[in-house]
Amino acid sequence: MQLDYSFDREHIWHPYTSLTNPLPTYGVIEAYQNRLLLDSGKELVDGMSSWWAAVHGYNHPYLNDALKRQSEKMSHVMFGGITHQPAIDLCKKLVALTPAGLDKVFLADSGSVSVEVALKMAIQYWQSQNQTQKHKMLTVKNGYHGDTFAAMSVCDPVNGMHTLFNQVIPNHFFASAPSCPFDEPFNASCIQEMETLLQQNHQQIAALIIEPIVQGAGGMRFYHPEYLRQLRLLTEKYEVLLIADEIATGFGRTGKLFACEWAGITPDILCLGKALTGGYMTLAATLTTDKIATGICNGQAGVFMHGPTFMGNPLACAVANASIELLLENNWQLQVSNIQAWLEAHLLPLAEFEKVNNCRVLGAIGVVELKSSVPMEQIQAFFVEQGVWIRPFGKLIYLMPPFISQQSDITKLCNAIKSWLQG
Ligand SMILES: *Cc1c(COP(=O)(O)O)cnc(C)c1O
Secondary structure (H helix, E strand, O other): OOOOHHHHHHHOOOOOOOOOOOOOOOOEEEEEEOEEEEOOOOEEEEOOHHHHOOOOOEOOHHHHHHHHHHHHHOOOOOOOOOOOHHHHHHHHHHHHHOOOOEEEEEEEOOHHHHHHHHHHHHHHHHHHOOOOOOOEEEEEOOOOOOOOHHHHHOOOOOOOOHHHHOOOOOOOEEEOOOOOEOOOOOOHHHHHHHHHHHHHHHHHEEEEEEOOOEEOOOOOEEEOHHHHHHHHHHHHHOOOEEEEEOOOOOOOOOOOOOHHHHOOOOOOEEEEOHHHHOOOOOOEEEEEEHHHHHHHHHOOOOOOOOOOOOOOOHHHHHHHHHHHHHHHHOOHHHHHHHHHHHHHHHHHHHHHOOOEEEEEEEOOEEEEEEOOOOOHHHHHHHHHHOOEEOOOEOOEEEEOOOOOOOHHHHHHHHHHHHHHHHO
């Protein structure tokens, strides 16, 4: 049965789209493993993990069971004045798995909200230290941290939404995007601009926020771990907090459980989301250290000022617990290193095509960067025709498949990209 596409087109907003001139949508009626079933009967191999989230694939019996069992106990209770086992279990796991020192957990409803929470923590911390002038943020260009106002203000100032909202979003400090590729020798000059910005402005800066190692939605760029290690040293030297936004990179995607591990650092504040629930539902977390938490709570407010209605939702926490158990049980290192090898074998040779600027692979992330933007409607239709779900943006055709993907699936995804380049 076909979905009601005309209602969809007339009444429903999709991400970053027009309601008067929307691109076509594809109706999915079921999803299982790494497959999406369209209402046309066509089955697609998923190359997106529903935006970094569905690491175990769809309709997983273990996750389904966790959700079902929790729903029979309680789907939700307020977190104000109440606690429950799923939240306690999840926060224990997060404290144990994340870099040492991140012991205090705030459960938020989405990635963007966890970034808002991180920025508020940084500001409240400096207030508690009687340094109220430290309320600016420092970040790099080509970053992406979410769509809410404070998160937007630290996204890339050009390809982000600054021009649309420039009267209402605060002005922060931006350094150039890291210019030191992941797999080339580190050139110390790439950190110089950041050091200068810190030197000149640290008295106003509360925190430096960055996506560790992989800049995701702002350009799919991979930078050198030494850059991140240097940022940790510089932020300590200039008394600026370091916020690592691991919403996209967390839970194994880059080949480490958390991308901060590439540099062996502990940030002051860490944001998690996306794959946290294995892609089942929205949940995010902001972790911080004892020092920051104690500071905030000794400050003027005496509390941290945030508390969403659905904070610590038991269904989401139960699925997150099951997803983390599955990740550890499934030997994610092997899954990710296999996918990396298959992506390298099939994607890196595509660099020879005239239209291609650069191909790169890290962990279970594969990127083909073209010289010019792709025509979205045509390329989407072409990929669906080929039996794959790949959603490019701008000049970037990229893959971040579920960890359960088999070699033949990765080959099929890469071959579809190759066919597009040939056509
Ligand atoms: C997706 C993403 C966000 C925003 O998360 P939402 O759940 O979409 O609000 C923030 N930071 C990074 C790095 C992301 O990839």
